[in-house]
Each structure stands twice: as C-alpha cells, then as structure tokens.
Amino acid sequence: MSEELVRMEHIKKFFGRVQALNDVTLSIRKNEIVGLLGDNGAGKSTLIKILSGALRATSGDIYIHGEKVDFRNPTDAIAHGIETIYQDSALVPQLSIARNLCLGREPIKGPRLLDRLDHSELSRVASKLLKQVGITKEIPATTPISALSGGERQAVAIARAMYFESELIVLDEPTNNLGVDETRGVLQFVRNARDSGHSCIFIAHNIYHVFQVVDRIVVLRRGKKVADDVDPKSTTIDAVERLITGMAL
Amino acid sequence: MRLLQKIFSSAEFGPLILLIGEIVVFTTLSPAFLSAGNISNLLAFTPELGMITLGMTLLMIAGEFDLSVGSVFGFAPVLMWTCYNTHFTSLFVGFLIAMGVAALIGFANGWLVTRLKIPSFLVTLGMLLVVRGTALYLTSGFPQRTWSATSFLTNAIAGEFPVGELRIYTSLLWFVGLAILSGYVLTETKTGNWIQASGGNPEAARARGVRVNRTKIMLFVLTAIISAYAGITSSIRVFAANPNSGTSYELEVIAMVVIGGTALSGGRGSIIGTVIGVLILRVMRNGIVLIGVPGLAYNIFIGAIILGMMALHSWLERRHYAR
Secondary structure (H helix, E strand, O other): OOOEEEEEEEEEEEEOOEEEEEEEEEEEEOOOEEEEEOOOOOOHHHHHHHHOOOOOOOEEEEEEOOEEEOOOOHHHHHHOOEEEEOOOOOOOOOOEHHHHHOOOOOOEEOOHHHOEEOHHHHHHHHHHHHHHHOOOOOOOOOOEHHHOOHHHHHHHHHHHHHHOOOOEEEEEOOOOOOOHHHHHHHHHHHHHHHHOOOEEEEEOOOHHHHHHHOOEEEEEEOOEEEEEEEOHHHOOHHHHHHHHHOOOO | OHHHHHHHHOOOHHHHHHHHHHHHHHHHHOHHHHOHHHHHHHHHHHHHHHHHHHHHHHHHHOOOOOOOHHHHHHHHHHHHHHHHHOOOOOHHHHHHHHHHHHHHHHHHHHHHHHHOOOOHHHHHHHHHHHHHHHHHHHHOOOOEEOOOOOOHHHHHHHOEEEEOOEEEEHHHHHHHHHHHHHHHHHHHEHHHHHHHHHHHOHHHHHHOOOOHHHHHHHHHHHHHHHHHHHHHHHHHHHOEEOOOOOOOHHHHHHHHHHHOOOOOOOOOOOHHHHHHHHHHHHHHHHHHHHOOOOHHHHHHHHHHHHHHHHHHHHHHHHHHHHO
C-alpha cells in the first residue's frame, strides 16, 4: 500500500445548529483516485471546502504527510499542494491558456525591475502541460479560455494543478454539463494526472463516471462516512447506490 | 489570411475605422482641418485628457473605475499654485506636495473600495465631491495665477517648441511615453497579467496568490497621480489653475476608454484602443466646430459614438464566442 498523503481526522462541521459533518475521517494515499459519493446534503461539498481552505472545520484535524496543517484560506491549501477544481474551473476567461496556467507563478526574464514575462517559456510550459494532461488537439497557448469548450477548460485547470506541483487534485463535479466525448476526455485527463504522480478526489453525481476512473470509493450519508475502501472492481453500481441512499441490501 | 482575420476581429479595428472615417469626412468638409494651426490645437489639449485615460484603462481592466479624476485634475494645480503664490514653498516642492496629496486621494479610494468592499462608483463619487469642494473652498472659487513662474519644471511639463509649422507641447511627449509604458506593463509584464486577472476573475486570481487588493490600490494611486499631473500640465498651458477645471472630465475619460474597447466589467482592454478612443472624441470635438456644427450639439455626437461602439463591441464579442 502506498504512502498516506492527506488525512482528515474526526472532522465535524456545524452551520448554526445544523450538523453538516459528523466525525468524518478520510485518508488519501499517493497516486490514487478516490471517488467521494453521497446524495445531496450528504456533506461532500462541505468536506471538500474544508480540505481546500474555503471553510474551517468546527473541530478535527488535517494532516499532510503526517504533519498537522491549518488552512485559513484556499491559498494556504494550494501552498500545501492541494488544488480544488470547481465546475467553473476558477480560470480567468479573458486570459490566454498560457497566462492562466502560470498565473501567480509567472516566468520572468531579464532584470527583475522590468518585470518582463518570458513569453517563450510561457508557451513551452503550456504546450508541455497540455500534452501531459492529454490534450491532443492543436490549441495555441495564446487562445483565451473563453474560446475553449467545457472539457478543455477542465483540462487546463488540471494542467495548472500540475504546474503548481499539486500533490492532490480535488475535482468537484468535473463532468457536469459535458457531452459524451468531452466527459471521456476529462476522465482521461484524470487518469493522466494519476499517471504523472498526482492523487485525486473525484466527486460526481454520475456514478458511472466515478466507476470508470477511481481506485476506491468513499460514501457519505447525512454527514457521516458510511463506507470506505469500496473497490469499484469488486462491487456493483447498485450496491453503491444502496450505500448512498441507505436502502437495505 | 489569419493575420487579416485577427485584425478584423480585434476590438481596436472598429474604433480605428471610425477614426479614419472622421478624419476623411472632416478633411473633405473643412480644408482647415489638416492645417498646421488646427493640428497644433488638437495636439495641445489631447495629451492632458489622454494621460488620464491611460491610468483609467488599467484601472478599468482591473475591474474598477474612478469618478474623482476630474476633481483631482482641478484640485492638484490649485494646491500647487496656492503653495507657490503664497510663498509657502518653492514651485518644485509645491509640485511634490500636490502629487503626494493626489497619491493619498488615490490610496483612500483604493483602500475604501478593497478593504471596506464599497463599490468604486460610490467611493469615487464621494471623493469627487470632497476634492472639488476642497478646491473651491481653498480658492473661494477664484483661479490661481500661474504666469509668473516660468522655470525648468514648467518647461519640462508643458513647454512649447516648434516642429516645422507645428507648435508642440512637451506634454505630448509625456503622453506618448506614458502610453508606451502602460502598453508595455499591460501586455509584457507580470503586473499586467495580475491587472487583467484582478478584473477578469478576482476570486480565481486571489486563489493563485495574486495580490488583487494591492494591485487595485496601486492603480487607484496611479490614476490619481496621473490626473494631478494632467491638471498641472493644463494649468501651465492655459496660465491659470481654475478650481472648476476638469468638471465632467470623468465621464469623457470613461467614454474614451470604453470606445477603445475596454470592458466596463473588467478583465479586457488595451492601451492602443484607448489612444484611438481619445483621438476619436478629440477629433470629433475639433471637427464639428470647424465644419460649423454648434458646439452645444457635441454631446449628441459623443452619445451616438458610444452607443455605436458598444453595439459593435457586443457584436464582435458574440461572434467570438459563437465560434
């Protein structure tokens, strides 16, 4: 079994008097894709927001490589190698692919005072990352994000996580509103990310998509973890659906 | 072929065609339009508003705008010349004080917008009234004289020199230099990338470590400093620092920037587009007077140009997304 990368321990979250998460413990190992499933209101988004620094847990701890960390905001999480990709991909639509990929860590050439972007390095990085993530279509690095399809935007967001050397990429509903071909592409991008040494948490309502790509399934129901270590190769979609809804087997 | 397609679909193409059209029409209707005297006139005032548009472009691309530029344009020279005329300081120190106060005004705008999350429309509208009111109070509404102080500083800011038959002010050189510098910053630097990201998707930019608030505050300060400098330039050129000067410039400046293709919503725009926007409105103002249209009708033309350009930009954008 590979080394543990992230561990969320005894996470509880209250919104006023409503308990969204009840003592959830989740561990992610290196180079694995974990499917996080649950019905609406199960607590998936809350758990992920805590992991990405967008929310703070009422109680509980997060460990990365065994070391306790405290995320006050998303920037803290990114600095610790956790990148969350939401449905809107959190990209800047007006900027080019290359400028989005390197935003916040732009390559500079010449004297620092001139603050000059290294355009050739930007293009080189962009085409390398797009290939790595599995985009085979010839898309110039200068193309603005607004001109890309939904699937291509997800790919750019994954490529950006790679550029920032994120160890864990969290994908929140990455296949929502995508066509069949684009969904297939995004699932391949996720596999490629794992093959390049990244771990992923994959959240999707569509269990068929989850089954195609993950190594392990974790199920939440009404804020509690009800299943862990479910191997998609040795279970059925029906069985997982019962876990999600709580219906008796 | 691809280059031509790129030129045709660029946001600057429509405004450029309009500018060329204006020049052709005015040249045809009035032989005086291309005379040395008229071009000199046109180039005398253009840099003053033009410089402010450069700061405003960067600020609008970052997703904010500043309605106090006209009042800072009026207030800064009043402050500088009051310091000098009352023998409080030398002219140069007065200049530094005016620029410093302008920087503080810009900082206050930026701080209120980014830290207290008050929309820039409200903050800068309030600042417009505070600054204009201060200028009027300081001077009791009377202009400050500026003709008694010809120095290296005044020559450097707005000195006059001949180029052939043309009379050119040094302010034109400052405007061209500032335009090149702003264009460089916007397209070639990391700061430019941060400016565009701050306006395009501030939350995404923040998550990448972009200092969105600091970038916006810096741009508010820059815009205020440029407005103050433009006001001082104007006061030297017309030999008076009028506390009312710059009234309603804010709208003209924003119109120039928007006509040049900068999005009011932020994230998109260019310096070259803004320079074309400046020339469109200045040529229009100059040309309609020359061909005998009453000056009071000026706003009709400006409004029509803004509406036409907005329709064109919207059409180009929809066509771009439809591809």
